[in-house]
Amino acid sequence: MILFHISGEHPLLPVEEIKAIYEAYGKGFQIIANSEHMVVSKSDLPSGVLSRLALTRAFYPVNRIASIKNLIKDIPSYLQGSSSFSVRCSGFESDREMERLLGNSVKRATGIDVDLKSPEKTIYLFKLGRQLFFSLRKSSPPPLSPRDPNKRPFFHPLSLSPKLSRLFLNLARTREGSRILDPFCGSGSILIEAALMGLEAYGLDMDMEMVWGAIRNLSYYGLSARVSTGDATNLEEDGFCEMDAIVTDPPYARSSKTYHWSLPKLYAGFLASAYSCLREGGYLVFAVPDNPDITSTIGASIVRPISPFEMRSSFSQYVHRSLTRRIYILRKPN
Numbered sequence: 001m002i003l004f005h006i007s008g009e010h011p012l013l014p015v016e017e018i019k020a021i022y023e024a025y026g027k028g029f030q031i032i033a034n035s036e037h038m039v040v041s042k043s044d045l046p047s048g049v050l051s052r053l054a055l056t057r058a059f060y061p062v063n064r065i066a067s068i069k070n071l072i073k074d075i076p077s078y079l080q081g082s083s084s085f086s087v088r089c090s091g092f093e094s095d096r097e098m099e100r101l102l103g104n105s106v107k108r109a110t111g112i113d114v115d116l117k118s119p120e121k122t123i124y125l126f127k128l129g130r131q132l133f134f135s136l137r138k139s140s141p142p143p144l145s146p147r148d149p150n151k152r153p154f155f156h157p158l159s160l161s162p163k164l165s166r167l168f169l170n171l172a173r174t175r176e177g178s179r180i181l182d183p184f185c186g187s188g189s190i191l192i193e194a195a196l197m198g199l200e201a202y203g204l205d206m207d208m209e210m211v212w213g214a215i216r217n218l219s220y221y222g223l224s225a226r227v228s229t230g231d232a233t234n235l236e237e238d239g240f241c242e243m244d245a246i247v248t249d250p251p252y253a254r255s256s257k258t259y260h261w262s263l264p265k266l267y268a269g270f271l272a273s274a275y276s277c278l279r280e281g282g283y284l285v286f287a288v289p290d291n292p293d294i295t296s297t298i299g300a301s302i303v304r305p306i307s308p309f310e311m312r313s314s315f316s317q318y319v320h321r322s323l324t325r326r327i328y329i330l331r332k333p334n
């Protein structure tokens, strides 16, 4: 059983990302308890895999407990050999008061000292509805900020953040060794995260300067991916076939180049081309501006005989006053 402390930055995407990772690793995802920022899944995944998550702040292997009394009864065996402990509670009417009460009871039961600054063991106690969960181990995905666009040698103002790049890759059900393509790779944000996640990454961009920039950014982090110039509406020409996933952030025609294409034409051409170079069961994850002209183009393109994707889901995400994105998760049927 794993308890996820999820980010509050979107109401649905954090859980969708966790579900996608379970699916990628062939595990069922069953929620047995949840609250505003917590979700408990019945089955486990290795912490190395869960560290890929972009919208999870921390995760804990947990046990369900019948009562706090039972926890206090069992706690001496959990703390055996430790010289100090602390308690962290979440979901109670007053978490601080609960920490104080439980800390005192455990100290009385074990004789071990409370140390709030650097305890040898920390007891985590969560209340979700009427259920209580307890853990002795907290893990957090490593910070993504060292790869923020402004910290890379080649900067492009429209670069996707490492967080969204990772989110898109996870939503595409990728795992180590998956062959992924970003056909509008720009400065290489998605390729960098993909390479760090152990994926076989390929990138294309029409703009030679972007291709050089992406290669420079990748090598700055000691990473590599195959990046070249090419047209996202003509991927077959570049020899792409049987890709496991296509994960990308196409131009929104704000300050990004679309060359001779109107946005609807560019998106329709890209969807048709992406369909033909994905393997069956492969995923396409991308985002576009969330406005009716664009979303109706996407809707019409994926029912055409030429690119009959299965729509797994789509999410609206507010970016700022003049941009709301729609993130699409499409699958090529078997």
Ligand SMILES: C[S@@+](CC[C@H](N)C(=O)[O-])C[C@H]1O[C@@H](n2cnc3c(N)ncnc32)[C@H](O)[C@@H]1O
Pocket (backbone or CB within 6 Å): 156, 158, 159, 160, 161, 183, 184, 185, 186, 187, 188, 189, 190, 204, 205, 206, 207, 210, 230, 231, 232, 233, 248, 249, 250, 251, 252, 256, 257, 258, 259
């Ligand atoms: C929004 S930017 C991608 C930003 C990228 N995700 C990043 O983090 O830097 C879109 C990119 O698509 C490229 N582009 C536009 N039309 C294209 C096409 N038909 N084929 C390939 N690349 C294209 C542009 O040159 C631009 O670099």
